[in-house]
């Protein structure tokens with residue numbers, strides 16, 4: 531079975547639709563949080579996720595603030611402006627759906643679990659080897675998928691810990707029996723690794739591999755909607771740089 535892995539959609543409908551088209555048929559979808567925040571289409575992105583026939587969805591920090599579970603005090607200035615706009619734009623049924631999303635980590639199956647930040651704290655960022663080791667210690671499955679940083683990364687722990695930073699499309703990670711993996715497949719709607727293409731992952735359980743992919747999307751359309759919504763300019767133009 532093919533399982534789609536998406537995270538940090540951030541209200542970017544053009545990026546989400548491009549990813550869904552590029553991924554092709556999948557049996558299940560894993561959504562690692564931050565469906566909303568930053569982008570101009572929070573409702574349409576939530577509607578897409580709610581319509582997946584088979585999905586496991588957890589919340590991210592932006593989802594929590596948009597749903598009123600947490601205040602935006604931990605956010606920087608631009609994120610705070612965007613989340614206030616998002617909160618006001620959400621349909622009541624979508625706000626209730628966001629509020630009901632479970633907190634990660636969530637066990638998906640015998641091989642896989644998902645979290646937004648880390649398996650020990652949904653809001654903590656994995657920024658280096660120390661965070662990765664702590665996350666791998668807390669993980670209860672050999673493949674732990676995370677988001678939150680918007681930067682694709684593959685940590686492999688066998689006799690030692692190694693980091694691979696995927697560049698470009700179609701980076702294949704064979705899933706061996708002996709190792710443990712902590713993997714970020716990147717952000718759909720706001721990549722921050724210098725590559726503006728939307729990022730996603732596909733787990734192929736028959737081939738026993740995880741592939742990280744990138745796809746182009748209609749960035750101009752997404753940006754035009756953000757400008758029309760008077761979302762901050764800096765959030766609009768960072769999509770061009772993938773930063």
Ligand code: ZN
Nearest residue numbers: 538564590678
């Ligand atoms: Zn995010």
